[in-house]
Amino acid sequence: MTKDEELQCQTITSIGxxxxxxWHALVNSHYPFLRHEFLLALEQTNAVGTKSGWVPQYLVVxxxxxxxxxxxxxxxxxxxxxxxxxxxxxxxxxxxxxxxYPKLICAVPFTPATGPRLxxxxxxxxxxxxxxLANAMKSVVEQTACSGTHILFPERTVCGxxxxxxxxxxxxxxxxxxxxNYDSFEDFLAQMTARKRKNIRxxxxxxxxxxxxxxxLEGEEITSTHWGVFSRFYTNTYLxxxxxxxxxxxxxxHQIGETMRDALxxxxxxxxxxxxxxxxxxxxDDTLYGRYWGCTQEFDNxxxxxCYYRGIDYCIQHGLKTFDAGxxxxxxLLRGFEPVITYSAHYLQHQGFHQAIxxxxxxxxxxxxxxxxxxxxxxxxxxxxxx
Numbered sequence: 581m582t583k584d585e586e587l588q589c590q591t592i593t594s595i596g597x598x599x600x601x602x603w604h605a606l607v608n609s610h611y612p613f614l615r616h617e618f619l620l621a622l623e624q625t626n627a628v629g630t631k632s633g634w635v636p637q638y639l640v641v642x643x644x645x646x647x648x649x650x651x652x653x654x655x656x657x658x659x660x661x662x663x664x665x666x667x668x669x670x671x672x673x674x675x676x677x678x679x680x681y682p683k684l685i686c687a688v689p690f691t692p693a694t695g696p697r698l699x700x701x702x703x704x705x706x707x708x709x710x711x712x713l714a715n716a717m718k719s720v721v722e723q724t725a726c727s728g729t730h731i732l733f734p735e736r737t738v739c740g741x742x743x744x745x746x747x748x749x750x751x752x753x754x755x756x757x758x759x760x761n762y763d764s765f766e767d768f769l770a771q772m773t774a775r776k777r778k779n780i781r782x783x784x785x786x787x788x789x790x791x792x793x794x795x796x797l798e799g800e801e802i803t804s805t806h807w808g809v810f811s812r813f814y815t816n817t818y819l820x821x822x823x824x825x826x827x828x829x830x831x832x833x834h835q836i837g838e839t840m841r842d843a844l845x846x847x848x849x850x851x852x853x854x855x856x857x858x859x860x861x862x863x864x865d866d867t868l869y870g871r872y873w874g875c876t877q878e879f880d881n882x883x884x885x886x887c888y889y890r891g892i893d894y895c896i897q898h899g900l901k902t903f904d905a906g907x908x909x910x911x912x913l914l915r916g917f918e919p920v921i922t923y924s925a926h927y928l929q930h931q932g933f934h935q936a937i938x939x940x941x942x943x944x945x946x947x948x949x950x951x952x953x954x955x956x957x958x959x960x961x962x963x964x965x966x967x
Contacts, residue, residue, distance in 0.1 A: 588642045589716050591653075595619040595638060602647045606699035610864040613688040614652065614696060617839035622689055625832040632827075633657040634689050639716050641700075641709070649700040649709040653717065654689065655682045655726065661827050663692035663907045664732045664752065664924045669937060673727065678930065680727050684720055687732035690827045692754070692907040693869050694922055697734040707741060714742045721929050728928040739925045747925040748938050751948045753955070755910070755917035757888075757903040762896050765889070768916065776914060776960035783881040784889060790879055791851055796890060798845045806846060807837045810858045813874025828872075833860075847890045849875075849882060859886040861894070868895050870905035888915050910955070919955040921948065 595603065600616040607614045621627075628634035634654045641649035658681065659667055673680035686697050700709035717729040731738060731747070739749035762768045769777045787794070797806060811830035818826035836844065845861040845868070857875035861868050873887050888905060895903050905912060913919075928934040 585643045587648075587712065589712070590640060590642075591720065592638045592640055593636050594623055595636065595652075596623065598638075598640065598647060598650070603650070605701055606647065606650050607696060608699075608702055609696055610866075611695040612840065612843040612862040612864055612869070613691045613693060614699070615840060615843070618836060619652065619688075621832050621835040621839065625829055625835060627828050627832055628654065628689050634661070637684065637720070639713055639720070641712065641716075647701075648704050649698075649713060651686050651698055651713045651717065652688060653684055653686045653720075653729075655724075656685050657681050661690040662687065662732060664730070664750065666730075669933075672936075673930075673933065676933075678727070678933075679725070682724070682726050684717060684724075684726045684729040685732060686717065686729070686734075691871070692733055692922075693904055694733045694735060697731050698738060710738065710741050711745065714745050714747065718745070718927060721927070727930065728926065728934075730927075731925040733922055734925065736921075736923045739923050742925050745927070746934070747927050748934070748941055750924045750926060750941055751945055752922045752924070753948060753951055754904070754907055754920050754922050755912035755955075756920045757892055757895070757905070757912075757917045759895050759899075759901050759903075765893055765896060768892065768896065771962060772916065772960045773962055780889075780915060783884055786881045787849075787885050790882075792856070792879065792882065793850045794885065794890065795848045795850065796845065796894065797848065799841045802837055802841070802844065802846050804834060804837070806848065807833045809848070809855045810846060810860060810872075810874070813858045813876070814860075814872050815874070816876065817872075817874040845894060847886045849879075849886060851879075857882050857886060859890070861891060863900065866900055867902040867904060868900050870903070884915065888912065888917075892916070913955055913958050914960055916960060918959060919952045921952065 595616060603616045612618065623636065626632065628636060633656060637653045637655050639651040639653050640647060659670065662685065670680040698710040698713045700706050721729050769780060808830065811833045815825045818824055843862050845863060847859045848855055849857040859870065860872045861870050868891055870887055870891050873883065875882065891903050891905060905917065928937060
């Protein structure tokens with residue numbers, strides 16, 4: 581194989597068409613949501629597919645017989661499960677008598693966690709390959725009925741690289757906790773004002789007062805029974821919140837419980853020896869990702885305990901630098917999570933709408949800047965910190 585061999589780009593409709601070793605040679609990180617096992621589980625349990633409105637359309641690039649680059653792409657027929665909200669754009673298209681769906685997105689389904697999106701082998705030029713993949717996405721749009729292509733939750737460098745191709749940078753805000761080499765949870769609390777520190781202690785004490793015990797499980801400690809319990813919690817949460825059973829199902833949880841044990845942490849709460857709530861985290865070598873939660877009924881501060889405080893505890897104990905507890909949630913500010921800007925990149929085939937959205941995003945950027953400044957002012961720490 582030589583660098584002079586012609587590149588061949590194609591789309592595939594299943595991650596199973598690529599071997600795990602070939603795929604992981606492109607990811608080059610411990611980011612859990614691009615593991616072959618996770619993407620395959622989404623397909624095999626029908627979380628993605630024609631019925632779900634997430635149709636796999638992976639872009640893969642070969643030099644000779646060697647896979648050298650790829651992008652996890654999907655054709656979307658609805659806006660759900662993306663967490664980059666473009667409903668107003670879709671409504672504007674509809675008002676103009678145009679179709680916004682389908683659209684092509686490069687993303688991890690149902691996962692608003694920043695990570696790699698345009699992938700290539702370490703011995704390749706990432707800048708060249710990212711431009712190649714981004715142009716290939718535009719070609720897919722031009723050859724299909726898609727209105728445009730959207731890259732969701734990439735690192736910011738991706739947006740800068742693709743600007744010359746016409747991709748528009750969009751920003752949003754999440755709240756992440758950062759480990760400043762804390763020795764313990766109390767060491768973390770010591771950095772807060774007295775009132776905020778007292779409030780958090782009261783919230784945690786309320787768990788004991790309700791006679792709730794919490795188990796933190798990982799790896800082989802998480803049994804099939806635990807997955808069955810947790811999947812019911814997950815389903816209950818979606819039924820109460822939105823009237824449907826959620827994007828995922830019990831089969832998926834059981835499958836990743838077998839294939840991704842090293843990347844999973846489950847936190848379960850018991851009362852009178854009965855499981856009453858649970859949260860599921862994924863982890864990389866430096867980051868904990870809070871993803872799913874559910875309960876049988878509401879208990880005081882139990883969501884905060886399982887989804888935030890136990891995650892902070894875990895990061896401190898295991899030396900993880902960042903805790904990404906999921907999208908949105910201004911209430912995280914008072915619990916020590918800091919505002920973090922997330923990014924997406926967008927290309928609309930209709931140039932009139934493309935320019936209109938470009939103008940809108942310039943105004944939105946200023947609003948985001950102001951929002952972050954205001955959020956920093958509400959942090960609970962004794963001294964201001966930089967985001």
